[in-house]
Amino acid sequence: MLDSCIIRQDFPILHQSINGKPLVYLDSAASSQKPLAVIQAMDEYYRSYHANVHRGIYQLSERATEAYEQARCKVAQFINADSWREIVFTRNATEAINLVAYAWGRRNITAKDKILVTEMEHHANLVPWQQVAAETGAQLAYIPIDERFCCDMGAYDALLDERVKLVAITQMSNVLGTILPVREFVTRAHAAGALVLLDGAQGVPHLPTDVQSLDVDFLAASGHKMLGPTGSGFLYGKRHLLEQMPPFLTGGEMIRRVTWEGAEWNELPHKFEAGTPSIAEAIGLGAAVDYLSGLGMENVRQHEVELTRYALERLSQVEGICIYGPQQVDMRGGAIAFNLNGLHAHDVAAILDREGIAIRAGHHCAMPLHQKMGVMATARASFYVYNELTEIDRLVEALDTARRLFGG
Amino acid sequence: MDDLYREIILDHYRNPRNKGELENPTHTFQDDNPLCGDRIRIDLKVNGDGAIDQVRFNGEGCAISQASASMLTEMISGKTLEEAKALSKQDILDALGIQLGPVRIKCALLPLKVLKGAIYGLPATFDEEG
Numbered sequence: 001m002l003d004s005c006i007i008r009q010d011f012p013i014l015h016q017s018i019n020g021k022p023l024v025y026l027d028s029a030a031s032s033q034k035p036l037a038v039i040q041a042m043d044e045y046y047r048s049y050h051a052n053v054h055r056g057i058y059q060l061s062e063r064a065t066e067a068y069e070q071a072r073c074k075v076a077q078f079i080n081a082d083s084w085r086e087i088v089f090t091r092n093a094t095e096a097i098n099l100v101a102y103a104w105g106r107r108n109i110t111a112k113d114k115i116l117v118t119e120m121e122h123h124a125n126l127v128p129w130q131q132v133a134a135e136t137g138a139q140l141a142y143i144p145i146d147e148r149f150c151c152d153m154g155a156y157d158a159l160l161d162e163r164v165k166l167v168a169i170t171q172m173s174n175v176l177g178t179i180l181p182v183r184e185f186v187t188r189a190h191a192a193g194a195l196v197l198l199d200g201a202q203g204v205p206h207l208p209t210d211v212q213s214l215d216v217d218f219l220a221a222s223g224h225k226m227l228g229p230t231g232s233g234f235l236y237g238k239r240h241l242l243e244q245m246p247p248f249l250t251g252g253e254m255i256r257r258v259t260w261e262g263a264e265w266n267e268l269p270h271k272f273e274a275g276t277p278s279i280a281e282a283i284g285l286g287a288a289v290d291y292l293s294g295l296g297m298e299n300v301r302q303h304e305v306e307l308t309r310y311a312l313e314r315l316s317q318v319e320g321i322c323i324y325g326p327q328q329v330d331m332r333g334g335a336i337a338f339n340l341n342g343l344h345a346h347d348v349a350a351i352l353d354r355e356g357i358a359i360r361a362g363h364h365c366a367m368p369l370h371q372k373m374g375v376m377a378t379a380r381a382s383f384y385v386y387n388e389l390t391e392i393d394r395l396v397e398a399l400d401t402a403r404r405l406f407g408g
Numbered sequence: 409m410d411d412l413y414r415e416i417i418l419d420h421y422r423n424p425r426n427k428g429e430l431e432n433p434t435h436t437f438q439d440d441n442p443l444c445g446d447r448i449r450i451d452l453k454v455n456g457d458g459a460i461d462q463v464r465f466n467g468e469g470c471a472i473s474q475a476s477a478s479m480l481t482e483m484i485s486g487k488t489l490e491e492a493k494a495l496s497k498q499d500i501l502d503a504l505g506i507q508l509g510p511v512r513i514k515c516a517l518l519p520l521k522v523l524k525g526a527i528y529g530l531p532a533t534f535d536e537e538g
Contacts, residue, residue: 156447344470346444346515362444376445376468405413406421406471 002295002303010035010291011066011386021356024391029202029335029382030360031224032090034288038227041287042280052276054253068279072269072285078289079219080210081236085268088235088242089282093201094124096235098169099272100197101128101185103245104218105166111137113165116194117394118143118151118180119372120173123365125199125220129168130244138165145372149176149325157188164194175364175380176325177332179207186215195241201225202277205384206304206333208297211236223281225383228288232281233271242268249274292385300385304334307383310338311392318399324378334383337364340403345377348402352379355398412506413471420475425482428464437526438467441518444512446473448522450481458488465522470515472508477519479503491526495520 008014009032016023025033045067051060053068069084076084090096100369105128109115115129119142133140141159146152151169160167167189172179173371186196197218203209204219205226223232223311237245247254247265251274256264265271292300309329315321320341340348349361360380363370370377381395430436433451440447446469453462463485465477483503484492500520501508509517 219472344444346470346472346512347413350512354412367442370445376447406418 001306002299002385003077004303004386007295008386008388010037011038011384012036014386018356018358019354024355024357024394025389026359026383026387026391026395028205028225028384028387029364029380031230032205032384033226033386034229034284035227035291037291038229038287040227040285042284045280045283050280053272053279064279067283067286068277071282071289074286074289074293075234075377076210076236079221079236080212082212083239086239086242086280087237088237088269088272089229089277090220090233090235092224092233092276093199093220093222094233096233097125097197098128099235099248100218100220100237101132103131103248103272104241105132106135107246108208109133109136112163113138114159114161114163115140116143116156116159116164116167117141117358118169119145119284120149120151120176120178120366120369121168121170122174122199122201123367124201125168125170125197126368129166137162143169145176145178145369146247149173149178149179150331151180151185153181153184156185160188160192160194162193164189164192165196166195168197168199170199170201171209172206172333172335173325173366174335175337175366175369175378176204177335177337178326179203179331179333182214182216186354187285192216202333202335205292207301217241223285223288226285226288227291228285229281230261231278232285234285239268242272244270247271247274251275253277267408269288295385305329307387307389307392308332308334308336310389311381311383314392314396315399318396319403324373324375333390334387335380336382337380339375339378343402343406345379347406348379348399351402351405352395352398355394355401357395357398414505417471417475417504417506420478421471424465424474424478426464426478426485427466429466430462430464433464435526435529437522437529439518439522439525441469441473441514444470444515446470446515446518448477448519450477450519450522450526451457452526454489456527458487458490458494460484460487465519469507469518470512473515474514474516476500476516477522480519480523484523493527495523495534 049063053065073084195217198216200221204221219236224230254274322336345361430451432456435452438449448467451464463481
């Protein structure tokens, strides 16, 4: 495991008490905390070299441009993209997916076509495709999950015919923790002539991710779930696809030339970055990627495997608990959804908050999945590099407190 | 032991008053809070004098929403529709006697919203925030 004592020193927010108890932050699947390196990188930009990027003919702007573009290169390297031109900065994964839905989906999907998504998609990788289907007349079909909380690959094969234009799947479920066999999905999709969009909002922060070996066509991710600032995210797209796509938003920065009659688009990736971008946020994301690379993504994954193994073992001993997600740690990440018998997830989360423990409760932006599981809501604990085994002990103790409080 | 889960709230949650449904209610309404999945239905039987003879609530959700519904049925039993109309969100919060953040306040006020929907025959529009 990673030395969380040392790592925790890098995260100032963790050193505080909530309701008189040391904070235990178990909601990184919603948003991770930020290391000093990220906070300082953004602070330094604002203090010493803030200027707009790309057009200034003076030192500050040149420094800002260099830092902004360096961040892009760091992201490209982090996911092993072939070129920095394949990385488009967005506000978050949701915006990245919408970019594809608008600029690629609405151009390439027709009433004859099918879009496949899994039943465990976050609304961010579901609603945009519902909209594309509604507007184009295409059919949206769902790849079912089986009793092990994994995708039914046989059902996937059965759905995958020549009408399918796009398979949009999550790398890791934000509710169940299930890690999808992405390479397997891609091989079969490509054989059927479909493209694959990977929602990496949960996967990229926690798993080594190599877009070339996965061979995905698009990858969306959010910076704030991977130690970076809110308002940062990116879209990876294969170059020939991005080249063919029209701009998503238009205006300044994304043009090469504008006349009274019209405009020519800028080259990749600037064609997709209209207006002044989130410069500080991109620089912060670059620092986050450096931090994660410094730890090593294999080590990050191993750390979370150990946390998840211990958490599943301890949680399964809590009376009246129901855990939703695969049991085997090699098939899942560190987001664990559960319910306590007879307690609403909101009550569980509220009682845990009294104990200084932050978890999520609700439908986690996956309402159809909860409907399928027959529950209104679940509680969810999720882990990251700064979490320790002793925090899982605190979680289990607090759950016992909750059970006793409502048990009477 | 716990501010948010005062004994009175736990009591109403564990032993809800007037839980169930009425046959042939004069007024009925159901609404939910999709964010957390709280669901409340309220049935009323109002007599010729405009008084609430019988009230039942049904639903599922967190302790705050269910306790609030249970307490609300006690508050309006035997009251006139006019008196029930006059109930404000502050009356509910006073009865619960707890401080609630912006998310949980929606749970607490859902039953009142449903009651007003039953009385007026359409979803209520009062401000839930703050």
